[in-house]
Structure formats: structure tokens, C-alpha cells
Amino acid sequence: MGDRVLDGLDDTLRAELAALYRELHAAPELSGAEHGTAAEIAARLRRIDCEVTTGVGGTGVVGLLRNGDGPTVMLRADFDGLPVREQTGLPYASTATGVDPDGKEVSVMHACGHDMHVTCLVGALTVLAGAREGWSGTVLAVFQPAEETATGAQAMVDDGLFERFGRPEVVLGQHVAPYPAGMVGVHAGPAFAATDSLRITMFGRGAHGSRPEAAIDPVVMAAATVLRLQTVVSREIAATETAVVTVGSLQAGTKDNIIPAEAELKVNIRSYTPEVRAAVLAGVERIVRAEAAASGATREPEITPLDRFPALVNDPAAVDRARAALVAVLGERAVVDPGPVTGSEDVGAFGAAAGVPTCYWLFGGTDPAEYARAEAAGRVAQDIPSNHSPHFAPVIEPTLGTGVTALVMVALAWLGGQ
Numbered sequence: 001m002g003d004r005v006l007d008g009l010d011d012t013l014r015a016e017l018a019a020l021y022r023e024l025h026a027a028p029e030l031s032g033a034e035h036g037t038a039a040e041i042a043a044r045l046r047r048i049d050c051e052v053t054t055g056v057g058g059t060g061v062v063g064l065l066r067n068g069d070g071p072t073v074m075l076r077a078d079f080d081g082l083p084v085r086e087q088t089g090l091p092y093a094s095t096a097t098g099v100d101p102d103g104k105e106v107s108v109m110h111a112c113g114h115d116m117h118v119t120c121l122v123g124a125l126t127v128l129a130g131a132r133e134g135w136s137g138t139v140l141a142v143f144q145p146a147e148e149t150a151t152g153a154q155a156m157v158d159d160g161l162f163e164r165f166g167r168p169e170v171v172l173g174q175h176v177a178p179y180p181a182g183m184v185g186v187h188a189g190p191a192f193a194a195t196d197s198l199r200i201t202m203f204g205r206g207a208h209g210s211r212p213e214a215a216i217d218p219v220v221m222a223a224a225t226v227l228r229l230q231t232v233v234s235r236e237i238a239a240t241e242t243a244v245v246t247v248g249s250l251q252a253g254t255k256d257n258i259i260p261a262e263a264e265l266k267v268n269i270r271s272y273t274p275e276v277r278a279a280v281l282a283g284v285e286r287i288v289r290a291e292a293a294a295s296g297a298t299r300e301p302e303i304t305p306l307d308r309f310p311a312l313v314n315d316p317a318a319v320d321r322a323r324a325a326l327v328a329v330l331g332e333r334a335v336v337d338p339g340p341v342t343g344s345e346d347v348g349a350f351g352a353a354a355g356v357p358t359c360y361w362l363f364g365g366t367d368p369a370e371y372a373r374a375e376a377a378g379r380v381a382q383d384i385p386s387n388h389s390p391h392f393a394p395v396i397e398p399t400l401g402t403g404v405t406a407l408v409m410v411a412l413a414w415l416g417g418q
């Protein structure tokens with residue numbers, strides 16, 4: 001039955017979806033400001049007989065495709081862009097700009113592939129709407145804004161998503177990744193890392209560059225802190241566990257002959273378990289405070305949490321069911337277990353709030369021939385642009401076809417009447 005449902009994914013629909021993808025790609029919007037994208041999604045859903053609600057949790061869009069008795073299955077796609085200046089050279093490359101939270105005008109790009117997620121979900125809904133005899137139940141399509149700031153999923157939950165539109169049996173979704181297009185990767189258990197971002201301000205005492213005896217130098221304090229932070233993962237976390245501590249920003253001073261009064265670090269932490277997360281956070285705080293003390297600082301450092309994503313845990317039984325559906329249509333070789341990835345995703349907030357299993361998988365977006373060449377040269381990490389790169393450019397097919405197929409077939413594994 002699933003195969004017949006997929007008959008709707010014909011050349012006409014593929015061409016329409018490719019056009020939609022190029023349109024979305026050329027017009028990305030920053031997290032929380034996705035008004036044009038939301039309007040476009042709503043217009044597409046209305047064409048296929050979805051009940052559409054806009055403005056859920058900010059710019060979120062919910063589509064309900066009802067088809068008689070049966071389970072409710074949630075399919076999720078996120079739709080925000082990133083402050084990145086696109087350098088792909090594609091004919092449909094973005095030249096869009098937006099205003100970031102600091103009020104600065106920035107270039108905007110769909111550098112994480114959320115435009116592909118939207119296109120695939122619109123495609124899957126179109127296929128399912130056109131083959132109602134092949135399934136029964138309700139598809140709850142959730143188009144989520146502001147994924148990159150880890151706020152959109154929770155905002156939709158807090159706006160009464162499940163009270164207003166019903167509680168699903170399972171939350172399903174997918175992310176395009178730098179794997180060969182046509183492939184799908186799904187991992188049971190902790191699949192995406194928890195993230196904690198911190199802003200750390202260290203206080204010294206400013207003075208003339210010629211008079212170190214009058215200063216408490218925050219540049220040296222911060223530099224020592226950056227080096228010592230490298231020991232959190234290497235010396236405090238077991239070799240069998242995984243964590244990342246990255247100091248992505250270090251700012252201090254204005255001029256060579258002025259010792260500044262303070263320094264600011266921005267730290268990004270990835271972890272998979274609450275125990276490791278707690279240990280890393282405690283280690284970072286201990287080192288920051290101790291380095292300030294070692295420099296003779298008279299004021300305690302300030303540590304401010306910025307973004308926070310919980311770990312995304314895929315339900316093993318849901319993964320088994322999804323994997324069987326994917327293997328049946330794509331073949332054993334196209335479905336792999338990528339292991340846990342260190343990226344983060346706020347999709348887990350939906351399943352956690354609804355108290356239902358989540359299954360979130362990756363699908364490849366790289367030209368398979370290009371990937372094979374890079375792999376043969378041992379240069380995948382160097383040569384294949386990954387998400388958030390200004391060169392990230394999924395090939396439209398077979399990426400799009402695989403993404404639509406995966407959403408439809410995994411949804412059908414839950415929807416009744418097959």
C-alpha cells in the first residue's frame with residue numbers, strides 16, 4: 001500500500017517541489033522573523049486541503065490532515081535561516097539580509113537546510129492528501145520557527161500546540177546532513193547532543209600598558225582560562241564518554257598600550273547524558289573562578305547561560321519501526337546508523353512535552369559522486385561542506401525525493417489502514 005501512496009511523488013510533483021525549494025532557498029529569514037516563509041507554507045497547505053493555523057508560538061504554522069479514525073502522527077519541519085553570507089554560487093543563492101538580535105544588519109542564508117525540510121514536508125503532505133484511501137488517522141504537520149536559537153519548539157508547546165491540535169502517538173522528523181543524497185541515518189538512544197552556551201565575563205583592573213604592577217590583566221587571565229578549559233574533556237571526562245568544550249569567542253581590549261578592565265569568553269558545550277553535562281558545567285565554572293583567583297581578581301567572574309538545547313533521545317522501539325519502513329522502500333544499504341552526532345536539535349522538546357516517543361533521522365544532501373571522490377581521497381571532513389557552512393548546498397535530487405519518501409513511509413508505519 002505504501003508504494004501506491006508514493007505513486008503521487010511523480011515528476012510533476014518533484015518539479016513543483018524543486019521550484020518551491022529554490023524559492024525558499026533564495027528568501028531565508030532569521031530565527032523568529034520568518035514571516036514570509038510562514039505565509040508561503042500556509043498558502044501551500046491550503047492548496048492541499050489541510051486545516052491551517054498560523055501564528056503558533058510566534059511564526060509557527062500547523063497543518064492538520066484528517067482522514068478518519070486512527071492514530072495522530074506528528075511530522076515536524078523547522079524553517080529559520082542563519083546569519084551567514086552565502087558563497088555557494090548557485091543561481092538561486094540568497095542575497096537576503098536581516099537584522100540580528102543586536103540590531104546589526106546581517107546576510108541571511110538557509111545554511112542548515114531547513115528550506116529542504118519544509119519542501120519535503122510539504123511534499124509528504126501533498127502525497128498523503130492525494131492518497132487518502134491508503135491510510136487513516138490524522139497527520140499533525142508542525143512547521144517550527146526559531147530552531148537555531150533553541151526556542152521555537154518550546155514556544156509552540158507553550159502556545160498550546162497539543163491542547164489545541166491534539167496529542168500525537170509519535171513525533172517524527174528529519175534533518176538534511178552532509179551524507180550522500182539517497183541515504184538515511186537513524187540512531188536509537190541519545191542521537192543529538194545537549195548544548196549549553198555560556199557568556200563568561202572576567203574582571204581585572206585596567207591600567208596603562210607600561211604599568212602591569214597597577215593592573216590585574218584580564219587578557220592573561222582569559223588566555224590561561226582558555227587553555228585550562230581544554231583539560232575538562234581530556235582530564236575530567238571518561239574516555240568512554242563524549243563531550244565537547246569550545247571557546248568560540250574571546251574578546252578583550254582595544255589597543256596595544258592599554259591593559260583592559262575585563263575580558264569576555266563565549267563557551268559552547270556538547271554532551272549526551274545529564275551526568276556528563278553536570279560534570280562539564282561544574283568543571284568549567286570551577287576553572288573560570290580559580291583562574292580569576294589565580295590572577296588576583298577582586299571581583300568574581302560572571303557566568304551567564306545563553307542558548308540551551310536538551311539532548312535529543314530517539315525512542316529505540318520507534319527507531320526500529322521507522323528503520324523497517326525505510327529499509328523496505330530504500331533498501332538495506334541506504335539506511336545506516338550514524339551513531340550520535342554532536343549537533344543539537346530542539347525537536348526533542350515536542351516529544352518531551354507530549355510524553356510520546358520521538359524518532360528523528362538524518363538524510364543525505366551531498367551529490368553521491370562528489371561524496372565518493374572525497375571519501376576515496378580521505379577528505380570528507382575537508383571537502384564536503386557541512387551544515388552552517390557558507391558553501392552548504394544540498395543537491396535538489398535525490399535529496400528531495402528521499403526526504404519526501406522517508407517522511408511518507410515512516411508516517412505510514414504508524415497511520416492505520418495500510
Ligand code: ZN
Nearest residue numbers: 112148387388
Ligand atoms: Zn543548524
Ligand code: ZN
Nearest residue numbers: 112114147175
Ligand atoms: Zn538545522
